[in-house]
Structures are given as structure tokens and as C-alpha cells.
Amino acid sequence: MKNKAITSRDVDFAKWYTDVVKAARLADYSNVKGCIVFEPRGYALWEMIQKTMDKMFKETGHQNVYMPLLIPESLMQKEGELIHGFAPEVAWVTQGGEKELEERLCIRPTSETLFSDYYSHVIQSYRDLPLKYNQWCNVMRWEKETRPFLRSREFLWQEGHTVHETREEAEEETKKMLDVYKTFFEDYLAIPVITGRKTEKEKFAGAEYTLTVEAMMYNGITLQSATSHYFGQKFAKAYDISFKDRNNELSYCYQTSWGSTTRMIGALIMVHSDDNGLVLPPKIAPVQVCMIPIQMTEKVLDKMDAIRKELEGVGITVTVDQTEKSAGFKFAEAEVTGIPLRLEIGERDLEQNQIILTRRDTREKKEVSLEEDIITVVQNELRTMQQEMFARAKARRDAFTFTCHHLDEVKAQMDKQPGFIHAMWCGDEACEAKMKEIKGTKSRCILEDGEKIDEHCVVCGKEAKYHVVWGIQY
Amino acid sequence: MKNKAITSRDVDFAKWYTDVVKAARLADYSNVKGCIVFEPRGYALWEMIQKTMDKMFKETGHQNVYMPLLIPESLMQKEGELIHGFAPEVAWVTQGGEKELEERLCIRPTSETLFSDYYSHVIQSYRDLPLKYNQWCNVMRWEKETRPFLRSREFLWQEGHTVHETREEAEEETKKMLDVYKTFFEDYLAIPVITGRKTEKEKFAGAEYTLTVEAMMYNGITLQSATSHYFGQKFAKAYDISFKDRNNELSYCYQTSWGSTTRMIGALIMVHSDDNGLVLPPKIAPVQVCMIPIQMTEKVLDKMDAIRKELEGVGITVTVDQTEKSAGFKFAEAEVTGIPLRLEIGERDLEQNQIILTRRDTREKKEVSLEEDIITVVQNELRTMQQEMFARAKARRDAFTFTCHHLDEVKAQMDKQPGFIHAMWCGDEACEAKMKEIKGTKSRCILEDGEKIDEHCVVCGKEAKYHVVWGIQY
Numbered sequence: 001m002k003n004k005a006i007t008s009r010d011v012d013f014a015k016w017y018t019d020v021v022k023a024a025r026l027a028d029y030s031n032v033k034g035c036i037v038f039e040p041r042g043y044a045l046w047e048m049i050q051k052t053m054d055k056m057f058k059e060t061g062h063q064n065v066y067m068p069l070l071i072p073e074s075l076m077q078k079e080g081e082l083i084h085g086f087a088p089e090v091a092w093v094t095q096g097g098e099k100e101l102e103e104r105l106c107i108r109p110t111s112e113t114l115f116s117d118y119y120s121h122v123i124q125s126y127r128d129l130p131l132k133y134n135q136w137c138n139v140m141r142w143e144k145e146t147r148p149f150l151r152s153r154e155f156l157w158q159e160g161h162t163v164h165e166t167r168e169e170a171e172e173e174t175k176k177m178l179d180v181y182k183t184f185f186e187d188y189l190a191i192p193v194i195t196g197r198k199t200e201k202e203k204f205a206g207a208e209y210t211l212t213v214e215a216m217m218y219n220g221i222t223l224q225s226a227t228s229h230y231f232g233q234k235f236a237k238a239y240d241i242s243f244k245d246r247n248n249e250l251s252y253c254y255q256t257s258w259g260s261t262t263r264m265i266g267a268l269i270m271v272h273s274d275d276n277g278l279v280l281p282p283k284i285a286p287v288q289v290c291m292i293p294i295q296m297t298e299k300v301l302d303k304m305d306a307i308r309k310e311l312e313g314v315g316i317t318v319t320v321d322q323t324e325k326s327a328g329f330k331f332a333e334a335e336v337t338g339i340p341l342r343l344e345i346g347e348r349d350l351e352q353n354q355i356i357l358t359r360r361d362t363r364e365k366k367e368v369s370l371e372e373d374i375i376t377v378v379q380n381e382l383r384t385m386q387q388e389m390f391a392r393a394k395a396r397r398d399a400f401t402f403t404c405h406h407l408d409e410v411k412a413q414m415d416k417q418p419g420f421i422h423a424m425w426c427g428d429e430a431c432e433a434k435m436k437e438i439k440g441t442k443s444r445c446i447l448e449d450g451e452k453i454d455e456h457c458v459v460c461g462k463e464a465k466y467h468v469v470w471g472i473q474y
Numbered sequence: 475m476k477n478k479a480i481t482s483r484d485v486d487f488a489k490w491y492t493d494v495v496k497a498a499r500l501a502d503y504s505n506v507k508g509c510i511v512f513e514p515r516g517y518a519l520w521e522m523i524q525k526t527m528d529k530m531f532k533e534t535g536h537q538n539v540y541m542p543l544l545i546p547e548s549l550m551q552k553e554g555e556l557i558h559g560f561a562p563e564v565a566w567v568t569q570g571g572e573k574e575l576e577e578r579l580c581i582r583p584t585s586e587t588l589f590s591d592y593y594s595h596v597i598q599s600y601r602d603l604p605l606k607y608n609q610w611c612n613v614m615r616w617e618k619e620t621r622p623f624l625r626s627r628e629f630l631w632q633e634g635h636t637v638h639e640t641r642e643e644a645e646e647e648t649k650k651m652l653d654v655y656k657t658f659f660e661d662y663l664a665i666p667v668i669t670g671r672k673t674e675k676e677k678f679a680g681a682e683y684t685l686t687v688e689a690m691m692y693n694g695i696t697l698q699s700a701t702s703h704y705f706g707q708k709f710a711k712a713y714d715i716s717f718k719d720r721n722n723e724l725s726y727c728y729q730t731s732w733g734s735t736t737r738m739i740g741a742l743i744m745v746h747s748d749d750n751g752l753v754l755p756p757k758i759a760p761v762q763v764c765m766i767p768i769q770m771t772e773k774v775l776d777k778m779d780a781i782r783k784e785l786e787g788v789g790i791t792v793t794v795d796q797t798e799k800s801a802g803f804k805f806a807e808a809e810v811t812g813i814p815l816r817l818e819i820g821e822r823d824l825e826q827n828q829i830i831l832t833r834r835d836t837r838e839k840k841e842v843s844l845e846e847d848i849i850t851v852v853q854n855e856l857r858t859m860q861q862e863m864f865a866r867a868k869a870r871r872d873a874f875t876f877t878c879h880h881l882d883e884v885k886a887q888m889d890k891q892p893g894f895i896h897a898m899w900c901g902d903e904a905c906e907a908k909m910k911e912i913k914g915t916k917s918r919c920i921l922e923d924g925e926k927i928d929e930h931c932v933v934c935g936k937e938a939k940y941h942v943v944w945g946i947q948y
Contacts, residue, residue: 031549031591032579035542040607043538064517068509069581069612069628070565075505088571091544093581095566096627097616105506107543107567107581117505133514138543138612142571153570154543 003276003336013219018148020269024278024337027148034146034153038262041337042149044286045265046156050136052188052284053158053260056180062132062160067114069138070105075113079238082112085205089141091153107140112206112231112257115161116239123253125244126165132173134160149266150223150474157261163241163253167232170254174230177258178211181226189264190281190390191215191271192397193225194420194469196445201429207257208232214444214469217270220400220418222444222471225267228258266474271393272361278338279361281389282382289378290334291320294327294346303345307355307374314375316382335360340385341378359385361392407459410470411438418472420444424464426457434459435470444469477750477810487693492622494743497810498752501622508620508627512736515811516623518760519739520630524610526662526758527632527734530654536606536634541588543611544579549587553712556586559679563615565627581614586680586705586731589635590713597727599718600639606647608634623740624697624948631735637715637727641706644728648704651732652685655700663738664755664864665689665745666871667699668894668943670919675903681731682706688918688943691744694874694892696918696945699741702732740948745867746835752812753835755863756856763852764808765794768801768820777819781829781848788849790856809834814859815852833859835866881933884944885912892946894918898938900931908933909944918943 002008005023009016021027026042038046054064070093077083090106108114119131136158146152160177164170178195185191193213203210207229215225235241236252245251272279282288289311293300301322308318319339321330327344334342342358349355353370359381368377400419404410410421418439425431425443435441435458450467457464476482479497483490495501500516512520528538544567551557564580582588593605610632620626634651638644652669659665667687677684681703689699709715710726719725746753756762763785767774775796782792793813795804801818808816816832823829827844833855842851874893878884884895892913899905899917909915909932924941931938 028592028595030542030588032542032544032546032588035544037542037588037592038540040537040539043540046540047538063514064521065514066512066517066520066630068504068506068511069614070506070509072506090571091567091579092569093565094568095578097562097564097618104569105565114504114506114511118502118511121502140543144571156540 003332006275006277006336008275009218009273016275017266017270020273020277021148026265026269026278029148034143036148036152038156041286042265045268045280045284046262048284048286049264050158053184054136056184057134057158057160060176060180062134062162064135065133066135066137067108067111067118069108071108071111071113073104073106075117076106078113079116079206079235081234082206086110086141089143091140091142108137109139109141110257110259111135111137111139111159112161112235113239115257116235116241116255119163119253120239120241123163123241123243126246129165129243129253130162130169130173132160132162134158147266149262149269151263155262157259159257159259162256163236164255165243165245165251165253167254170232170256171230174211174228174256174258177256178213178228181213181228181258181260185213185215185225186390188281188283189268189271190283190386190393191225191267192390192394194445194447196447196450196469198227198445199429199432199443199468201432202443204229206231206234208234212445214420214471215267215271216397216400216420216471217267217474218396219270220472221474222420223263223267223270223474224444225264226258226260229256231255231257272389273338276363277336279389280338280340282340282386285317285338285340287317287319287339288382289316289318289341289343290330290339291318291343291345292327292330292334293320293322294344294349296322297347299350300345300347303350307343310375311378314379316375316378335363341381357381361385361389403453404458405454407434407438410435410441410458414439414441414472421470422450422453423458423468423470424452424454424456425466425468426460426462427465428457428460428462431457431459439472441470441472444471444473477806480749480751480810482749483692483747490749491744494747494751495622498812500739500743500752503622508617510622510626512630515760516739519742519754519758520736522758522760523738524632527654527658528610530658531608531632531634534650534654536608536636538609539607540609540611541582541585541592543582545582545585545587547578547580549591550580553587553590553680553709555708556680560584560615563617565614565616582611583613583615584731584733585609585611585613585633586635586709587713589731590709590715590729593637593727594713594715597637597715597717600720603639603717603727604636604643604647606634606636608632621740623736623743625737629736631733634730634732636730637710638729639717639719639725639727641728644706644730645704648685648702648730648732651730652687652702655687655702655732655734659687659689659699660864662755662757663742663745664757664860664867665699665741666864666868668919668921670921670924670943672701672919673903673906673917673942675906676917678703680705680708682708686919688945689741689745690871690874690894690945691741691948692870693744694946695948696894697737697741697744697948698918699738700732700734703730705729705731746863747812750837751810753863754812754814756814756860759791759812759814761791761793761813762856763790763792763815763817764804764813765792765817765819766801766804766808767794767796768818768823770796771821773824774819774821777824781817784849785852788853790852809837815855831855835859835863877927878932879928881908881912884909884915884932888913888915888946895944896924896927897932897942897944898926898928898930899940899942900934900936901939902931902934902936905931905933913946915944915946918945918947
């Protein structure tokens with residue numbers, strides 16, 4: 001039985017996506033154009049993501065700070081490329097209280113400027129380095145077309161900003177945080193990713209280079225999912241972040257920044273969910289087990305409560321749905337909201353000394369004898385589900401990964417089924433532009449250790465320099 | 475030995491306050507007027523506060539959500555009193571991207587309007603009620619005079635917004651959240667508080683009434699520390715939040731809101747800290763124990779590490795300062811940053827099979843035999859310190875609490891030593907205005923069960939209606 005409130009994803013993927021967001025009550029449109037309301041289930045997902053990533057950031061030696069929301073225009077302009085990149089898409093505050101401001105202030109689209117300004121005050125000596133800070137906050141970019149979680153004017157994110165004594169250390173940090181993102185995506189979100197370097201055209205304004213985490217959605221469209229930037233001394237020179245080095249000479253620092261956003265919730269939906277609603281990997285699901293009593297009798301409820309306590313004792317998150325709705329309604333709700341495991345018990349099950357366990361992803365039902373150790377059974381199911389969700393996503397990603405040798409092959413493939421296209425590139429931006437004419441296909445990243453597929457560029461046929469993964473992006 | 479970077483609090487309290495903020499590196503001034511940078515130690519305090527309160531909110535049945543940062547002017551204007559109260563102190567966005575906006579948008583000073591707008595969409599029936607939501611976010615009020623944590627243009631806070639079927643339930647919620655705040659202040663921040671109702675003049679714009687948590691700082695000046703508002707049906711009527719009630723008739727909802735801010739960090743400083751810097755109650759300190767090796771020998775470091783593991787095993791937060799600074803420098807740093815307990819070990823201590831334990835608040839040193847169970851010793855010290863910090867704050871609060879019968883007594887007292895003044899009031903705003911002439915003395919709250927001190931109003935001498943606590947406020 002299919003959820004009637006949800007369009008089939010194979011019929012209309014875009015409609016399916018917004019149907020899932022609405023049916024699972026993750027977010028609601030707001031009265032503020034281009035901004036959404038994060039409803040409790042959507043925000044709980046963000047809290048799980050935050051909690052998990054924050055732990056990984058702290059374990060790699062980072063501390064959290066908080067910078068102001070507003071950036072004076074003059075401060076923003078110090079680094080030319082950044083303001084150039086963001087000018088068309090920032091919101092400006094021009095009135096404060098009842099007065100016109102002397103200088104307009106922009107709502108942060110990102111905080112390199114504020115971090116750099118701060119670092120220029122507090123760093124004097126190599127002894128003050130490194131500083132490895134991160135902040136969780138809201139940012140704003142004045143987008144024209146928006147979609148819940150994927151692209152909105154305001155979004156929530158984390159932005160790491162670090163300062164180092166040497167180029168080597170900063171480059172190592174840039175790479176390390178890319179690896180942290182990759183681990184988070186694969187181990188927690190169960191989303192296989194490819195990583196590599198952005199081309200000059202696609203890199204972050206102001207960065208020397210950008211490393212990226214790229215994921216493929218169910219429909220073969222790709223999503224830039226997190227990025228890590230190496231700045232070299234660009235901001236250090238623009239904002240005068242200098243220090244006395246070990247030779248007692250004045251040097252400029254080396255910087256990095258790295259970010260990931262609430263867009264990850266969009267990735268979770270588009271990789272794993274189905275025509276019955278949300279499907280969440282157990283390690284990131286705010287609630288892992290939903291228990292549903294078939295009859296609300298004391299005997300059934302007591303048994304539920306005993307099992308709930310056992311499971312909570314080992315850190316599994318559980319809800320027991322004791323509302324007055326029908327069992328069928330509760331099943332549907334647990335399903336559409338993506339709770340990984342459903343446990344049902346009724347009078348008859350108790351007579352047979354068993355409970356019924358249903359996995360959300362496969363929707364397979366299983367009778368579990370109460371003779372078995374319920375903790376082990378549930379832990380195994382959660383672990384297996386996490387692994388199988390990753391394996392399924394990877395199999396689909398691999399099935400939609402193609403190698404192309406000529407432009408007409410790329411075109412034919414993108415017409416038939418978009419995906420990751422592996423192809424060689426000469427390094428010329430004109431060839432990137434030609435590629436873009438094919439339904440907006442862009443370079444996702446240059447593989448650092450990519451094998452040489454051909455001697456020639458897929459577009460112009462001249463000598464190829466890079467193994468690039470291409471794709472149509474959200 | 476006194477910390478030379480810090481002015482004595484008895485000499486210049488305002489200067490002492492900013493000295494402590496700077497010396498402990500809690501916050502830095504930013505290039506954005508009226509906004510501060512939360513440095514790692516300041517933000518870590520906020521994270522501890524958030525974590526603790528968030529747990530209390532969830533345990534009382536609340537869920538987190540996130541509403542947009544910007545509010546269209548027309549939406550803001552629907553409830554007349556609110557916009558009237560906030561109009562002089564909001565920041566307006568008038569340009570987005572490179573265009574002038576058709577309607578200006580204000581940066582949220584508080585989010586009643588957005589919550590109400592959302593509730594009006596999603597509530598249809600009494601079955602949808604109650605909705606008990608909270609959000610953690612940044613807000614902005616265009617203040618003229620600012621001080622770190624106490625008053626700034628941007629600050630961080632939580633705002634709870636709930637909707638109920640009946641007046642009784644909403645009023646119960648208003649009271650319950652006041653109690654949650656009181657518990658948090660007293661049990662975690664070790665700050666004794668008084669609670670009561672705001673006068674009409676001092677209540678929140680748009681509320682039917684406001685309940686408040688009021689604390690006294692070291693210098694006798696008072697701080698409004700958290701508030702809980704009962705809205706009745708005011709917003710429900712302005713934003714059309716109606717539902718089919720149990721009789722199948724259309725009714726308006728009853729609402730509450732309640733908030734607390736990063737100002738609590740200011741309260742922590744001003745109640746507990748001293749001329750040597752920050753003093754933090756153990757239950758809210760991001761790091762509870764700092765271990766300092768006198769010599770960086772293997773023997774000493776191994777012992778430190780063994781103790782650290784034991785303490786962390788029972789959930790005590792520990793750092794071992796293994797930097798290359800001198801032991802004296804490390805002592806000073808642990809002190810100024812307010813780490814509750816300092817443990818030192820040197821070669822000589824090890825020979826005597828002991829370690830040295832120093833409490834931050836009393837600065838008392840104690841030799842602890844390694845024969846003793848270190849976990850129990852540390853847990854007892856932390857518990858005692860928490861209790862004694864509360865007791866000391868309460869004793870000082872009580873010593874600065876006075877009862878006055880006539881206006882000249884109030885004046886004499888405020889000239890001599892400000893504090894909480896208990897006095898009767900007739901209910902007339904003209905009398906509040908007269909009181910304000912005494913160094914800005916305002917009613918802090920009306921005590922709900924306050925004893926009758928006099929028959930007459932402390933100002934005008936007419937019949938008294940309320941037992942009011944008055945004070946000079948931050």
C-alpha cells in the first residue's frame with residue numbers, strides 16, 4: 001500500500017521531494033519569501049547532525065565561537081574576490097532603530113571577513129597559532145529560486161575557520177576536514193561520496209583551492225554536499241593577519257575554512273527516502289524505534305514499557321505511541337516519518353510470546369520471540385539497516401556512474417540517465433562552458449589520483465590534464 | 475596576590491566587569507558596533523547553559539523548531555502593542571541582492587509574530603493542541619548603550635512559544651516555565667532568585683501579564699534574568715489562530731512565551747566572580763578540573779593521566795595543561811578562567827604520595843593523600859563548592875535586601891547601598907514614576923504571596939494593594 005499523499009518518485013521527483021518534506025512534517029513554507037520553518041522533526045534531524053559533527057570537530061581540536069550576524073560593507077570589501085562573488089546575493093540592513101545607517105551592513109552570507117578581522121586583533125606570535133575555530137549559525141543568501149533544505153535565503157550551517165603558521169599545516173587541515181566530512185557522510189548519513197578539487201571556475205571566491213564532497217541523489221542529479229577551502233595568505237594579506245614567526249620576523253598566516261549546511265537534510269531525503277515517505281539511517285535518526293501497542297491494555301503496555309527501558313538502557317532512542325489513534329494510523333505515521341524500526345505487540349503476540357518487528361527501509365516484518373535477547377536483536381537490525389542503506393545507495397551511485405570519451409557520449413548519457421560522468425579535461429574554461437550546454441553539466445571535482453582515461457580532452461580533443469567527474473547539480 | 479589586569483570590584487564595578495570578560499577571554503569587541511565576538515570560553519559557557527536548559531525543556535514536553543530570521547513589516551504590525559514596543563529598536567533590511575525590496579523586513583527582535591503566523595496555518599482542531607515549541611537563535615535589538623553579554627545589539631537566546639486549548643492550561647505553562655528558570659538559576663548557576671509578576675508598565679508588550687526571575691548582582695544592582703509571558707488570546711485574535719473546540723465550535727487559542735538570553739553569562743560573572751577573574755559554579759563550568767604538572771616528567775605525567783581517566787570515567791570534565799608555559803603561568807590562567815578545581819602534582823608530592831587540590835572560589839589549598847579515593851574527593855569538593863557558592867550569593871542578597879515604609883527611606887537606602895527594596899504600592903503608575911526618580915529605581919516584581927508590610931503605599935501613602943520588590947536594574 002502506497003502513501004497517497006506522496007507522488008511516486010519515479011513519476012515526478014521534484015514533486016515527490018516536496019511531498020515527502022510535507023508528509024513527514026519536516027518543514028513548512030513561511031510568510032517570508034524563500035525562508036522555511038523547520039518543524040520539530042526537521043529540526044531534530046539538524047540537532048542529530050549537529051551533535052554528531054560537533055563531536056567530530058571537537059575531537060579534531062576545534063573550538064566553537066560566535067561572530068556577529070552583520071558585516072559592515074567596508075569590512076566586507078577588503079578582500080576583493082569575496083565581495084565580488086557574494087555582492088549579488090546578500091541582504092542589506094540600512095536602517096537601525098528609526099534611523100538611516102551611515103554605512104549599510106550585510107547579513108553574513110559567510111564569515112571569512114569577521115573571522116579575519118578578529119584574528120588580526122588577537123594573533124601576535126607563532127605561539128598564538130594555530131587557532132582552530134568553528135561556528136554554528138544562520139546565514140543568508142538572496143537566492144531567487146528556493147527549495148526546502150536544498151536552497152533557501154536563510155539556512156543553518158557550520159563554518160570552520162582556522163589560522164596556521166605554515167602552508168603545510170593549513171593544507172593538512174583543509175584535507176583533514178574534507179576527510180571528516182567524508183566519514184560523516186558515509187558512516188552516519190549512509191551516503192557514499194566522491195571527493196576532489198574544484199576547478200578554478202567552480203571554487204569558492206577568495207580561496208586558493210576548494211576541496212569538495214559530492215553525492216549523487218536517487219535520480220542521478222548530484223549535490224555539492226560540503227566544501228573545505230585553502231586560502232593561503234589571501235585573507236591574511238587583505239586583513240593584515242600577521243605574526244612574529246620563529247625567526248622573530250613578521251609573517252602572514254595561512255588560513256582555511258570549511259562548511260556544511262542544512263542542505264544535508266535534503267541529501268538524506270533524496271538519497272534514501274521512498275514513495276512511503278522518509279527513510280532515515282539509524283545512526284542519524286532522532287528516534288530509532290517506535291513501539292506501537294495493538295491494544296491499549298495494561299498487559300501490553302507493561303510489556304512495551306519493560307522493553308522500552310531495556311532499549312533505552314543501552315542508548316537506543318525509543319518512543320511508545322500511546323495516543324488514542326488507531327494502530328493503523330500509528331503504523332502509517334511511523335512509516336512516513338522514517339523511524340527505522342517499528343515494534344508492535346498485541347494480546348495475541350503476547351500469548352505466543354513474541355513481538356513483530358518491521359524495518360522501515362525494506363518494510364520487512366519479522367516475528368521475534370521474547371525468548372531472544374531483545375537488545376541484541378534490535379542492535380543487530382539497526383546495524384544491518386545502516387549497512388544495507390549505504391550499500392544500496394552505493395550500488396545505485398555506481399550504476400549511474402559512466403565513463404565518456406567524447407562530447408556526444410556525454411550528451412547521449414545525460415539525455416538517457418544523468419549521473420556521474422568520468423571524463424578527461426584539458427583545463428580550459430571554454431571546454432567547461434561547452435559541457436554546461438548539456439543540461440547544465442558542470443565539473444563536480446578533479447580527482448586527485450584519478451586514472452588517465454584518455455590522452456585527449458572530452459570536449460576539445462586537445463591534450464588532457466585532469467580526470468574530472470561531471471554531473472548535473474542541484 | 476591579585477591579578478593585575480583586573481580592577482578591584484569594590485573600586486570600580488563596571489571596569490572590573492569588563493576586565494574580567496577580557497582577562498578570562500570570554501568575549502571580544504567586534505568591528506560591528508554594539509555586537510561582540512563570543513570567544514571559545516564564552517561560547518563554551520553558553521553551550522553548557524544550552525545543553526542543561528534544553529534537557530529541562532525537553533523533559534517538560536517541549537520540542538525545538540526554527541523560524542525565519544526576517545519578519546515582513548506587515549506581519550509584524552498585526553499585533554499593535556508588540557510593534558509599538560519594538561519599533562524604535564529593530565534593524566530593517568531594505569535591499570536584497572542588488573534590488574530595493576518592496577516591503578522592508580525586520581531582523582527578529584523576538585518571534586511571536588512568526589510563531590503565531592505558523593500556528594494559524596497548522597492548528598485546526600483541539601486535537602492539534604497543545605503545541606509546545608522552543609527555538610534557540612540570535613535576535614537583534616538596536617540598543618544605544620551596550621555592554622558584553624548584558625546588553626548588545628545582537629544576542630543569543632531561547633524563546634519558547636506554546637499554544638493551548640484553555641486559559642488554565644496556558645496559565646499553568648506560564649507558571650511552570652518560570653519554575654524551570656528558577657530551578658536552573660538556583661541549582662545550576664548557583665544564583666538565588668526572586669520571582670513574581672511584572673507591573674503593567676514593566677510587562678512585555680503584547681502580554682496579558684509577565685512573570686519574571688530577578689537576581690541581585692554583587693554590587694546590589696538587580697538583573698531581570700528570564701521572563702515568562704501569558705498572552706491570553708491577544709495574538710490568537712490578531713493572527714487568527716482558531717480551532718474547532720470539543721463542542722465543534724470555533725475558538726481562539728491561548729498562548730504563552732518565555733525567554734532567557736546570553737545575559738545569563740553576565741549574571742554568572744557579576745554574582746560570583748572576584749578580583750582574580752572568573753569564578754564558575756562546578757555544575758555549569760565547561761571544564762571542572764584543571765590538572766597542572768609541576769615538572770613535565772614521565773612519572774608526573776603518567777600519574778596525571780591515570781587520575782584524569784578516573785575522573786573522566788565518572789563524567790567529570792578535566793584538562794591537563796601540558797603546554798610549555800611555567801607552572802605559575804598555568805596557575806594564573808586556571809584561576810582567571812574560573813576552573814573550579816586545580817590539581818597539581820610534582821615530583822615531591824609523588825614522593826609524599828599526595829597531590830595538591832585548590833578550590834577556585836575560596837582559593838584554599840589542600841593536600842590530598844593518594845591513599846584516598848580521588849573520585850570521591852573531587853566529587854565532594856565540587857558538590858561543596860556548588861552549595862557554598864549558592865549560600866554566599868544568598869547571604870549577600872539577603873544582606874542587601876531591605877524593607878522600606880516611606881519614600882525618603884528608599885532614597886536613603888539607595889544612596890547608601892542599593893539592593894532589593896520591599897515596599898507596598900497602591901498600583902498607580904504615577905507612584906512608579908516617582909520611584910524611578912531615585913536613581914532609576916523600578917519595580918522588579920509584585921510578589922504573588924507577599925506579606926502586607928504596611929497599609930499604605932510607600933510613595934503616595936494611599937491604600938496599598940501590592941507587595942512590590944524594587945531595585946535599580948541593569
